[in-house]
Amino acid sequence: xxxxxxxxxxxxxxxxxxxxxxxxxxxxxxxxxxxxxxxxxxxxxxxxxxxxxxxxxxxxxxxxxxxxxxxxxxxxxxxxxxxxxxxxxxxxxxxxxxxxxxxxxxxxxxxxxxxxxxxxxxxxxxxxxxxxxxxxxxxxxxxxxxxxxxxxxxxxxxxxxxxxxxxxxxxxxxxxxxxxxxxxxxxxxxxxxxxxxxxxxxxxxxxxxxxxxxxxxxxxxxxxxxxxxxxxxxxxxxxxxxxxxxxxxxxxxxxxxxxxxxxxxxxxxxxxxxxxxxxxxxxxxxxxxxxxxxxxxxxxxxxxxxxxxxxxxxxxxxxxxxxxxxxxxxxxxxxxxxxxxxxxxxxxxxxxxxxxxxxxxxxxxxxxxxxxxxxxxxxxxxxxxxxxxxxxxxxxxxxxxxxxxxxxxxxxxxxxxxxxxxxxxxxxxxxxxxxxxxxxxxxxxxxxxxxxxxxxxxxxxxxxxxxxxxxxxxxxxxxxxxxxxxxxxxxxxxxxxxxxxxxxxxxxxxxxxxxxxxxxxxxxxxxxxxxxxxxxxxxxxxxxxxxxxxxxxxxxxxxxxxxxxxxxxxxxxxxxxxx
Numbered sequence: 049x050x051x052x053x054x055x056x057x058x059x060x061x062x063x064x065x066x067x068x069x070x071x072x073x074x075x076x077x078x079x080x081x082x083x084x085x086x087x088x089x090x091x092x093x094x095x096x097x098x099x100x101x102x103x104x105x106x107x108x109x110x111x112x113x114x115x116x117x118x119x120x121x122x123x124x125x126x127x128x129x130x131x132x133x134x135x136x137x138x139x140x141x142x143x144x145x146x147x148x149x150x151x152x153x154x155x156x157x158x159x160x161x162x163x164x165x166x167x168x169x170x171x172x173x174x175x176x177x178x179x180x181x182x183x184x185x186x187x188x189x190x191x192x193x194x195x196x197x198x199x200x201x202x203x204x205x206x207x208x209x210x211x212x213x214x215x216x217x218x219x220x221x222x223x224x225x226x227x228x229x230x231x232x233x234x235x236x237x238x239x240x241x242x243x244x245x246x247x248x249x250x251x252x253x254x255x256x257x258x259x260x261x262x263x264x265x266x267x268x269x270x271x272x273x274x275x276x277x278x279x280x281x282x283x284x285x286x287x288x289x290x291x292x293x294x295x296x297x298x299x300x301x302x303x304x305x306x307x308x309x310x311x312x313x314x315x316x317x318x319x320x321x322x323x324x325x326x327x328x329x330x331x332x333x334x335x336x337x338x339x340x341x342x343x344x345x346x347x348x349x350x351x352x353x354x355x356x357x358x359x360x361x362x363x364x365x366x367x368x369x370x371x372x373x374x375x376x377x378x379x380x381x382x383x384x385x386x387x388x389x390x391x392x393x394x395x396x397x398x399x400x401x402x403x404x405x406x407x408x409x410x411x412x413x414x415x416x417x418x419x420x421x422x423x424x425x426x427x428x429x430x431x432x433x434x435x436x437x438x439x440x441x442x443x444x445x446x447x448x449x450x451x452x453x454x455x456x457x458x459x460x461x462x463x464x465x466x467x468x469x470x471x472x473x474x475x476x477x478x479x480x481x482x483x484x485x486x487x488x489x490x491x492x493x494x495x496x497x498x499x500x501x502x503x504x505x506x507x508x509x510x511x512x513x514x515x516x517x518x519x520x521x522x523x524x525x526x527x528x529x530x531x532x533x534x535x536x537x538x539x540x541x542x543x544x545x546x547x548x549x550x551x552x553x554x555x556x557x558x559x560x561x562x563x564x565x566x567x568x569x570x571x572x573x574x575x576x577x578x579x580x581x582x583x584x585x586x587x588x589x590x591x592x593x594x595x596x597x598x599x600x601x602x603x604x605x606x607x608x609x610x611x612x613x614x615x616x617x618x619x620x621x622x623x624x625x626x627x
Contacts, residue, residue, distance in 0.1 A: 050077035055085035061540045064563045066098050075099045096123040112137040117145050122153045129161045138162045201343040205318040207405045211250045213325045224326040226268045230419030233269030239355050254292050256282035266427035274430045284330040288440040290337040295434050314430050320406040322379050327410040339408045346408045347381035347394035351415045351545050354380050367400030379407040384522050384545050414458050414526025455517040462491035462531045469536015469576050474504035480580040487587040494520040496537050521546035535576040539564025
């Protein structure tokens with residue numbers, strides 16, 4: 049049997065579980081177990097990529113004609129073609145794949161390599177890269193969008209300011225809007241100092257009865273608030289919200305803007321330099337549509353943003369193979385990597401023949417602190433005027449229910465989060481978590497994605513607590529409590545991003561090698577069904593002895609133990625504390 053059984057892990061948890069396995073034979077055994085069990089494409093790709101990393105191959109004498117594409121995985125092909133620089137050889141491989149397996153993913157890999165090689169070879173007399181449309185580069189390929197009308201990016205555009213879409217709910221700014229305004233203020237203050245500029249934070253408000261929120265948006269950091277108000281926009285509608293935002297974003301005389309648009313005295317540039325949206329359901333939709341209409345890029349579900357210069361050598365970006373180019377004022381957009389191994393930083397950088405502005409991101413709620421509003425801040429308020437076409441409002445909402453309350457986990461002193469460790473008795477696990485929540489003065493219950501997606505059966509009296517709105521992590525809420533208790537949670541990076549800014553992290557896990565141990569302040573090795581009742585009792589009595597909450601072991605690293613006033617030095621810095 050392999051060291052781990054991949055079928056016991058979600059794909060998001062499998063990446064971290066593989067991180068410490070470097071033995072190729074062991075990895076191949078894990079791959080065989082996956083094929084014999086769940087046989088998930090994503091899981092197999094993860095394992096195969098890990099195998100490739102530790103398989104030493106001599107690719108110097110690689111003969112493309114000898115590659116057996118039918119026996120190669122997508123990862124195998126990707127590793128092989130990155131060392132092939134001859135377009136003729138790559139095109140021959142592409143034809144062989146089409147005539148054989150015909151896998152879309154493999155064909156795209158080879159086509160991307162062809163584009164990359166052509167980008168470094170097709171130079172004119174001045175050493176610049178010659179650009180071609182995809183239809184011209186690959187005339188034999190099917191181009192279903194070749195005849196589609198497409199709005200292109202601005203050429204030699206003037207870009208300024210950071211625009212923040214401020215989402216509202218029930219007539220109020222939602223917290224993530226306040227967070228983004230505070231972060232944008234911080235970013236643009238630093239930006240102006242760094243580049244000797246005088247660019248602003250622009251708050252964008254669209255909807256019904258939003259004018260009253262303009263002053264609040266200025267108090268949270270905006271220099272100017274531009275709003276569009278119409279009683280027909282009392283709910284979020286994709287088409288009109290996109291049209292209004294893009295009309296705001298395009299300056300007078302914009303080549304793709306509204307005809308006859310008058311000059312505005314508050315802006316004299318073509319498009320925003322940066323746009324930031326909340327990664328909420330509506331914010332994700334709007335950000336994608338706006339950035340597509342403005343013909344730029346989007347980094348979704350980001351957890352951090354910063355602006356700095358970037359040195360790039362990719363000839364597709366520099367236009368000159370073999371040279372480096374420094375791009376200035378680049379918005380770096382940080383998000384967890386899909387593999388679960390690390391974070392990725394996304395850049396939206398121009399090409400020699402293309403401008404990618406505004407540089408856009410959507411931000412996970414809870415990623416930044418809500419700043420203290422400054423009611424004395426002064427700013428400008430602008431009402432945007434444009435006709436609202438009835439064609440944009442073809443969908444009519446005739447009836448709807450509004451949920452009462454909802455679950456907002458941010459702002460609590462303590463969060464008790466439960467993971468798949470409750471699987472032996474899910475109802476009992478939720479009960480124990482709620483007992484611990486009740487023992488604190490200001491606490492609430494959170495869940496990992498593993499609990500939300502599992503097919504556990506819960507008794508009716510706890511079922512109401514198992515809701516997606518309690519999920520913590522990349523696709524859920526981000527929390528920063530004074531104390532975060534993680535019980536039965538492995539610590540995948542997707543969960544980590546939702547809670548690793550907590551002041552104190554207490555982890556309870558029966559696996560001494562769980563990833564969460566690496567970033568916990570206190571790690572208790574033990575069964576949560578035994579540990580949580582003892583923690584609850586300790587909180588209620590005010591006496592906490594971490595050395596006594598788990599059975600049959602010893603303190604790790606010589607940690608001391610204390611049983612006074614609800615505090616302990618046992619198992620600090622990720623150690624294991626047992627009696």
